[in-house]
Amino acid sequence: MTDGTDELSLVFRALADPTRRAMLSRLHRGSATVGELAEPFAMSRPAISQHLAVLERAGLIERTVTAQWRTCTLRTEPLDEASDWVERHRGEWNERFDLLDEQLRRMRGGTP
Amino acid sequence: MTDGTDELSLVFRALADPTRRAMLSRLHRGSATVGELAEPFAMSRPAISQHLAVLERAGLIERTVTAQWRTCTLRTEPLDEASDWVERHRGEWNERFDLLDEQLRRMRGGTP
DNA sequence: TCATTAATTAAGGAGTTGCTTACATGACGG
DNA sequence: CCGTCATGTAAGCAACTCCTTAATTAATGA
Numbered sequence: 001m002t003d004g005t006d007e008l009s010l011v012f013r014a015l016a017d018p019t020r021r022a023m024l025s026r027l028h029r030g031s032a033t034v035g036e037l038a039e040p041f042a043m044s045r046p047a048i049s050q051h052l053a054v055l056e057r058a059g060l061i062e063r064t065v066t067a068q069w070r071t072c073t074l075r076t077e078p079l080d081e082a083s084d085w086v087e088r089h090r091g092e093w094n095e096r097f098d099l100l101d102e103q104l105r106r107m108r109g110g111t112p
Numbered sequence: 113m114t115d116g117t118d119e120l121s122l123v124f125r126a127l128a129d130p131t132r133r134a135m136l137s138r139l140h141r142g143s144a145t146v147g148e149l150a151e152p153f154a155m156s157r158p159a160i161s162q163h164l165a166v167l168e169r170a171g172l173i174e175r176t177v178t179a180q181w182r183t184c185t186l187r188t189e190p191l192d193e194a195s196d197w198v199e200r201h202r203g204e205w206n207e208r209f210d211l212l213d214e215q216l217r218r219m220r221g222g223t224p
Numbered sequence: 225t226c227a228t229t230a231a232t233t234a235a236g237g238a239g240t241t242g243c244t245t246a247c248a249t250g251a252c253g254g
Numbered sequence: 255c256c257g258t259c260a261t262g263t264a265a266g267c268a269a270c271t272c273c274t275t276a277a278t279t280a281a282t283g284a
Contacts, residue, residue, distance in 0.1 A: 004242090009128050016124035017116055017272090021197070028201050034231060047273055049232060054271095068230045068281045076202040083198045085133070089140050090188040090195065116272090129242090146261060159243055161262060166241090180251045180260045 007059070008085060011078045014058035019043070020051050024060060027074040034070050119171070120197060123190045126170035131155070132163050136172060139186040146182050 004013075014020055023037050038048040052072060055061045059078040063070045116125075126132055135149050150160040164184065167173045171190040175182045 004129055006130060008133070009130060012124050012128035015197075016121050016128055018118060018121060019272095021120070024201055035229095043272095044274065045231065046233080046275085050272075053232095070231065074201075079198050079202040083195065083202065085127075086191050086195045086198065089136055089186075090191040125241095131242095147259095155242095156244065157261070158245085158263080162242070165262095182261065 007078065008081060010058040011060065011082045014054050014060055015082070017051070017054075020055055023051060023055065024074065027061065027072060031071050031073045034072065037072060119190065120193060122170040123172065123194045126166050126172055127194070129163070129166075132167055135163060135167065136186065139173065139184060143183050143185045146184065149184060 015024075019041060022040065026032060026037060026040075034045075034048060034052065037052070038045060041048065052061065052063070056063060060075055062073045062075055064073070065071075127136075131153060134152065138144060138149060138152075146157075146160060146164065149164070150157060153160065164173065164175070168175060172187055174185045174187055176185065177183075
């Protein structure tokens with residue numbers, strides 16, 4: 001495909017970091033300000049802001065401004081897309097079919 | 113929550129590339145050699161090898177040697193782990209609860 | 225007005241990713 | 255044995271990631 005800036009790549013890349021996953025887990029229990037999200041992590045505020053920017057670019061959170069606070073809210077739509085992809089690729093039925101295919105191929109011998 | 117070399121991070125990072133996702137989609141329809149996997153892509157063989165190494169490190173494929181061919185086979189177990197994580201974070205029930213929580217908070221006013 | 229609080233932007237550095245070309249390995253078939 | 259086919263390893267490069275510190279914006283409240 002192309003350059004890895006498509007929706008699904010952005011979502012999976014956003015999920016590929018333990019800090020960001022922990023942030024999403026926190027947000028799953030309710031909206032939070034940047035400060036509240038930062039609290040569990042031994043990390044500078046700019047680092048937190050950058051993680052949130054990655055999550056926002058992937059569409060996984062929304063930031064609304066109230067006075068000097070940014071309230072972050074979880075958005076689950078992109079997770080649906082990711083979930084669809086994963087679910088499509090872990091069916092038992094297809095896996096067994098593949099194993100059968102492989103067996104036949106081996107029995108035939110010759111070049112794959 | 114440390115350095116991003118944990119199982120789940122490896123899987124999500126492996127999925128965060130369209131070329132690798134296409135490879136997995138291909139493997140989902142049956143095992144294939146490196147050459148067969150490389151065929152659809154305008155990309156050097158070393159690049160293909162490196163993508164396969166990423167998938168192998170994440171536990172998403174297995175490579176078995178037969179003569180001069182490496183046959184790649186899909187492994188879906190790591191996808192189960194990824195699927196579990198995603199599913200845990202997109203429940204409608206919890207989302208509504210969070211929205212309610214947020215509304216109450218706003219009605220109360222004051223600092224979050 | 226001015227210090228404080230909340231968060232972002234800017235700039236930079238160490239390490240990683242995703243590709244390349246050139247070379248190496250190892251099995252097969254004449 | 256020797257050329258060929260299938261694949262991997264080495265080395266290098268541009269771009270990106272994840273963190274840092276320093277400076278900036280913007281709202282609050284005495």
